[in-house]
Amino acid sequence: MIAPSTRTTTGRLHVSLHPTPTPAHGSASSRDDRAGRRRPRRLRIERLVGLEQWRQRRLGRRSRDSPAGDHRRPEAADVHGSRPRLRRLRSGRQEDPVDAGEQPGQDLRRDLAQRRRHRQERGDDRKHVLPEQRRAASLAAGQDLAINQHYDGVALVCGIDPAALAPQMQAAKAAGIKVIDVHLADVSKPASALIAGQTDGEFNRAMRLGVASALVRAKGKAIDSLVITSNENPPSAGMGATVQSEFAKYCTACKVESINVSIPDWSTKMTGAVTSALVRNPDIKAVFTVYDAQTPFVLPAIKSSHRDAMTYGFGLTPEVAPLMAQPGNLIGTDMGPNDRWMSYTASDQLFRVMAGQPPIEASKAVAPYRLFTPDNVSEFVQPTFGFGDSFIAGFRALWQKAPAS
Known part of the structure; x- marks a missing residue:
């Protein structure tokens, strides 16, 4: 250790x-x-x-x-x-x-x-x-x-x-x-x-900006949405509730469905649960992942169900955010902090x-936090992933100036 x-x-x-x-x-x-x-x-x-x-x-x-x-x-x-x-x-x-x-x-x-x-x-x-x-x-x-x-x-x-x-x-x-x-x-x-x-x-803010992006993409049309939570983690329930409240505020005709999949079950249950929801409701155009690490299990469901839906998530996982730069991208936004x-x-x-x-x-x-979209994801590259590194010198200067006890 x-x-x-x-x-x-x-x-x-x-x-x-x-x-x-x-x-x-x-x-x-x-x-x-x-x-x-x-x-x-x-x-x-x-x-x-x-x-x-x-x-x-x-x-x-x-x-x-x-x-x-x-x-x-x-x-x-x-x-x-x-x-x-x-x-x-x-x-x-x-x-x-x-x-x-x-x-x-x-x-x-x-x-x-x-x-x-x-x-x-x-x-x-x-x-x-x-x-x-x-x-x-x-x-x-x-x-x-x-x-x-x-x-x-x-x-x-x-x-x-x-x-x-x-x-x-x-x-x-x-x-x-x-x-x-x-x-x-x-x-x-x-x-x-x-x-x-x-x-x-700023977990809830990541969801609010995701909802805004989904509504802009809809160009004034009502859309239905799916929220995937993992409520054993403290922020998850609030993030799901934020999606519900944002749609209620800006689109009363929009319906929001929510499913909860515990973290250990992501690899075995999530793809099937999302596929079922998309097949059951073809009007779902936005899938909100409270953690973008859910994305690898969501994208296959969107593709196999042949739905015109995109994901909006939180996390900025290094393996996930760059997927926005690939052809046929299905990720609308990904927001989070620098680790x-x-x-x-x-x-x-x-x-x-x-x-x-x-x-x-x-x-x-x-x-x-920073919001990444397909338009600016090219900045999400090593070593700073679009955040800069001036904070390192700032923290170290602060610690070195601390008075001796």
Whole structure:
């Protein structure tokens, strides 16, 4: 795991990144701790995404690939020269660790299906346990790990509802651990009282601009729409309600249908559900994806049903937004933040609460969003994806000017 350690000198704050090995039981450092000696304060950030599942897969992989009795942690072999492989969670979507030679995004639907088959082959797709329950158990186990190992800070990434981890949040607070939640809710929602701070997003605005674009494309004609939600993620329900209210405001003759597909079911149920809706109602001209990672499962439904519909989504997933530049594009808008800018905003919030300072108000701790359409998607290219990078120097200058405590 990556542990940014902080040390202060007069008028400056230094932040360095390095892997942090865990002291072995009985080691000198652990004996020092038992003797009451205080180790240097460290900020440890753990990405609590499917932690228990990841650990079980690593254990299973070592049992197959390592000699009997060899239970060494692969990432601990060179603690100064290597980094552990991390999982990603993009707006609630779980992904397996990606091997160095893998090139995700060439065919997102194929990649996701292949990873699901791999999980089934490893015995990690147990049918008698609901996927949502596995995810909740993994998040709780990860939070318990942070508490038991006396972490100083925890960042919950991308829509992890602290209310679902209320006992762990209360235990972390009692232990003096500062917890923040990254990109948790829409700016219109009040901040959670369970955590020390959070960053929010303009989720509902992405839907409002999508509705406006769909109505402009309709050229004054009434159209029907389909909204696909995944309501286990906190912003989803509000985004669906925003689509409903915007059409009610600007087009009373427009009908809006909504279906909810949980995140673990995207690859198996979404295409069929969308196809059924489009066949049942040929007047649907707009499909709203509350997360654009749903798009690879929606586009085949639109094509196979031969409907003149387009998608309007949120997320700016690097594998999805560029599809707007392809011939036969069916994506009308895609709006979201820059991941790097969002991570800097979250880091700033975490540094503040760990330094004993009040967090920035959640509705103002927001990384900027940008709306991309087929007309400007050519600007969505690396390395800045159309957002620039001046924020990096700004944040670093702010942190370096922080007074020493």
